[in-house]
């Protein structure tokens with residue numbers, strides 16, 4: 001489903017676990033900072049809306065999207081966080097550099113998810129032009145930062161429950177969603 005058919009800011013609050021005790025890191029690229037600031041604001045505000053205290057949200061800046069990999073790695077190594085969001089905006093230029101940056105960041109963040117125990121959420125726009133980025137950072141298609149914050153909460157919860165081995169005897173709804181203490185968690189099919 002393309003973004004144009006699903007607003008990035010829409011989510012069902014009934015499927016989001018209580019996030020008041022989680023700690024989150026956000027690594028923000030300074031390239032295209034008008035866009036990345038919009039994505040950050042979307043993520044930060046969504047965390048606050050879901051009861052994450054501001055003092056439990058750690059922000060680091062890096063020069064560009066390629067540096068998100070190292071920045072996230074060092075945050076994971078040094079900070080007590082339950083999930084990390086990396087925020088970037090890569091826009092096609094005149095050369096193939098776009099392809100290499102996008103692929104490099106994608107693979108690097110994937111590697112961190114494989115090699116470490118902390119979820120790293122991919123909030124990197126890879127757009128053809130600035131208008132597409134504007135549309136996805138608080139514009140007509142919503143805010144990918146909101147989407148990323150919800151993903152971070154859900155993944156932090158999955159990590160927490162998995163570490164407690166609670167999934168083994170957790171009651172399941174008929175839909176296959178986990179029944180958690182106050183609201184069901186919809187696991188993506």
Ligand SMILES: Nc1c(NC[C@H](O)[C@H](O)[C@H](O)CO)[nH]c(=O)[nH]c1=O
Nearest residue numbers: 029031063064065066088089090091
């Ligand atoms: N063109 C964009 C870049 N390029 C810079 C790289 O991300 C990196 O900082 C540089 O190659 C030094 O290692 N970065 C973006 O985030 N967005 C772009 O559109």
Ligand SMILES: CC(=O)[C@@H](O)COP(=O)(O)O
Nearest residue numbers: 091092093094095097098
């Ligand atoms: C993604 C990039 O690095 C790109 O925006 C740089 O522009 P260009 O390909 O014209 O050098």
